[in-house]
Amino acid sequence: MATTSNNTPAHASHAYLFKNGYGMIVKTFEFPSNNKTNGQCIELMDPPSNPVHGTFWIQSLSNKTSITSIRTKKTKKNVDKECFSVEDLVEANVGENVEILVADDVRQTKEWITGKIKSVKRFQELSDDEDTNPAMPSGPVVHSFPGHHTISSRLPSSNFHSSHNKSGDLVLFETADNGLLGLTLTSIKSIRGATLKTTYPHKISKNCLSIDYKNDSGSNDTGLMKYLTYGITWAPSYNLVLLNSNDPSTKRLRLSSKAVILNDIENMTVDNLFCIVGFPNISKFASVIDPIISGDDVKTFLNSLTQCETTHSRGHGHSIMSNSIMTQQMAMPPMSSNISIPDNTSQDVNVDDLHLYEFKNILLQKKERLMLPIFDVEIPYKDIYHCKINSLQSEYMHSGYGEKKPFEEVWHSVEFENITNFVLTTAPIIITKGDQEQQFIGQDTLTYTSKGLTAFVNLTKALDVQIQAEENVVNTNPKRFTFRRTNYQSDNIEGKISVVNYKTETIVVVVNLSLTGKITNHSVAPKKDVMKTNENTVNEQHDIRWEINVKPKQTLDITYNKIYNRSV
Template sequence: MKKNTLFITTLALLVTLATLATHAQQNVAVFKNGSAFFVNKMRVNASKGYYLLDKVPAATFGTLWFIADNNTIKGTRSYMESVRKKQKVKNKMDALRANQGKMITLTLSNNKTYTGVVQRLDGNMVVFSTGGKWMTFTPNNVEMVVFNQAPAAEYTQKQKKRVLKIDFAKANANQTFEMMYLQKGISWVPNYAVALRDNKKAVITLKANLMNDVEDLKNASINFVVGVPNFAYDYLQSPVASTQRVSDFISRLNRNSNRSSSRLRNRADITTQRLSNFAPRSFNGNMSGIRGLKGQSAEDLYFYNTSNITLKKGDRAFYEIFKANVDYEDIYEVSLTANSSSRSSYSKSYAQSDQSIGKVWHSIRLQNKTSYPWTTGTVLITKKISGVAKPLSQDKLNYTPPGSKTKLKMTISPNINVKSAEREVSREEKKTRKDRYTYDLLTVESKIDIKNYHNKDIKLSVCRTITGEPIKCNIPWKTNKKFSVYNNINLSHDLDWEVKLKKGEKKTITYQYKIYVRR
């Protein structure tokens, strides 16, 4: 009984060690720019003082590192090695190769039938023995194969591939070590959904599209990274993982070492961050109604953490990051066409401009009351009508830290009518000279007529950029002086109004500005 117990225990231990020898705990930080940082914790048999890694990752330059527990790694060496690899049968040539030495019956293209054994394959030539004779033919001559027993569905073939030898200072049959590297070909893209509810409530959901084109992930811990990574040499592959010639490697290293800053500037903003134009605010709200993954911050990066992810190379997946209840407010905005400083726009016959119509955008403003930063991503806005979700808009949600607000465009609102026109009030001729030119000083009066056809009260933001100096307005406004165009006699100003209108109400904004116009 004791012997049986000892045998079973020993067998279980051997099975465990065999499993550990091929198992790697994967921790992957996935960026939005198409790269990821892998940390693979491995337990291997290094009883001969080394371990042969037959899958060398396509690591980028300077990011491939090995750290051994209770041991020293003396060195690593990569080289090309002939290894046997199992292949699945895909065609006639493969079928003959997989079933060498077996009795089969062939029907060739000349309609003759032969029974015998495939002895070997020389290149694209099949060597076949039948009835004490030998014959050769190409697989294209084979019309049909009849097997006398179940055919093999796969075969082994020698292939040249790069392997990595890791030399340890001490032999250890149960050696653990970490392998770290940055690798391209895996990325995540954020998608938001905002479902509008009654009473100015909404539910925001963030899901991650994970795309994997590099290696199989098995029960991996995945960190979806928010932030802009700086890997200055990720355009180069590590020499240990590459077959690149020395001269080519050095040439690329020298030629591209200064390109990282421009590369960051040109990168699409969905894969990086675009800041919301709302300033951060202090946040002390409660966290009820929020469901999501655990998160961690490190310096200027933030990590959404999830675990037990299995995704094969070439696969795609969709994972929920968080879902939260938030408040929203409706915003109506119109941006009016800027004026011109061209003298053709202000001739002596100028009396009143044609009336222009402003397009009013309906947007919503959300406050981030979660503990997560909202990374830049696409957002789909929906609202249930008769129990069915209806699409309202798709926009881009800009990066919004906790406690801050962000704005999402929905649609153009036809129920708010905005018309504007302006006229010359006075002209002081030959008011000044500059750079050999003479200028008149005009006083211009502008009117903005607004009518709310909604069956509700609204608040409308009106903005316009003018060239000239604002003078007065019949309602409160904000003016913001801008940098002038080089050598321009007029300054530019941004004008902003907040107008509250009851349902059916009409209001008029009247303001004046001065502008120098060349004669």
């Protein structure tokens, strides 16, 4: 059977990076053609070290090649090693004309001798057992993942030149007058020469995947290797600059986005690199290394599966799954007619519920950090004063309805529509003012925003805008009713939200109110009222949004009435 040895390719046709530390790597390699009926074998050395269980696959991309089996093995390979000692230099220069400094410990003399190193005879040869590749280990070692530990086996590596008795090493040296000397390696104190070699060949055992296959098509075929692995990710961030303008009616901002690639696994060149926005379902087996690579014994492998199932059933897998969508604006406002889509940006790729930022021909070095720009556009915006009120909290619901509440937190924010060709993923955003000045305003979190939806970014707390919310019980219906074995009475509640503008200009105030109860009327029509109810709840839930203009020094009240069913 013909055998071909190759390194696992460092070239990836595709790489898909999630924000939770995992990446899907896709590589290709060749199945050479051979018309022999006994088949062929190709050995891929240095396979990936920690592919997730069930995600490591090797296949042919056509029906010209049939794979018979894939097995793990060790193969011997000569590698060049750097010389770190005189002993290394002696071995590296076998067959070369050199000068050596030989010490006689008995006579306590040293002498330079010119000649050729014929051979170096090691007292104990251990090099064939050395393995410098950490993949497919074979002794106890702990693989760390977020929130998980799995055990596999690995033997400790040994240093070649410290693993034996150097005093027994024999050097055969041919002098200039053709005399042959037998010297101990330790007696040679120095070596010099016009063309001294500083590396030497060393045979080691390498982990590899041995693939038995048959390809009698007469032409080479393409094979595919793919795997999900931990240790490569991307981190997005945004830069928002409020641009100066002489016309107060025209407000524009500059929004930029970048991706930082963190690669801790391997060197590779990637034809198509995708940074993914979405919520991947990869938690269940994320802590288990594929058994063909891990080298785990049966007990260890089954224990890791058991631990994985237990952790997943307890719901701890969410920390691994959490990726990019933390908050999503649900409003879907129409696009303004005077806004044009920027034509200087590429477009993300939408695959089901995942969005992909695509980059071409990227070189990724292990332990290197790489910054890639995504887009840089100007967008119209408007200033708003934003307040979120949550009356679902118990302090609003069950007692003290007549008590006046403290002032709510009001933020001066900017509101803009995502008119880019990309979804905006959850990430930190820095806000500055002036393209030249770059005056620092603050830092916020930009939440997930689909194309065409509205995004909010908080700038500063608004001290000149005050909002107070209160609810009062007007009356209670004495008639009781039972719902799911619990008795209830209905309270008629009047709510009021007071907005005070101490500024010298008209402002836009956005109030988001979350409340429980059936709304019967309101003094100001909301821009949005999303009602949530089901057969298991006795009260409706509302997410209401008001958007109002408040004049300078004006106090504006929003009132509403609701019926709240209270347990008694």
